[in-house]
Amino acid sequence: MPVRPAARTTAGRNGSGTIPATEWVVFTRETPTDPMVHTGTLRADDEADARERAASLFPGVDARWLCPADAIDRDGSTLEAGEPA
Template sequence: MDDDDPRRRPRIDGSRQWEVFYRDASAEPMRHVGSVSAPSEDLATEQARTLFGDGDADLWLAPADEFLRLGGNDLAAKGEGSSGGAENRDAGGDARGAENGVSAE
């Protein structure tokens, strides 16, 4: 995806998109619960607490543009005539790792 791709732009012009991770208790794993758009870390924190967390919950925020996607689906290719990924399946019909020549067997 290039920088002009609308999927990479914040929802509000001039604001940065922040990914929000949440857990109720320290024994639980963090889980992605959504995102907020805000021009600063402080405002993103305020929005995340309002939308996703209570006073005792752990919240982690990270700028969305700082994430590096490794593996998984190529979302850009989905809109370019992909037939649902069938061409990326290995001989056993498994799509995991097929693009890298890795078989699930």
């Protein structure tokens, strides 16, 4: 399975150049038998915008999952010293 680089977007949907407030985490899989893998993050104004951006950034995959980054709870016991939670 090819590894896709993480991608980030910065321009707002309205073309104003403002950075949308919500960061979304993207997971994809290439084929139905592949596991879902973290593919990257993007910023979007809302869920519909996030789906549109993810489809544009990560085309041709079997499945795409999106999750607001602030909904993910990191396990602090796995962090390196000084790494933000």
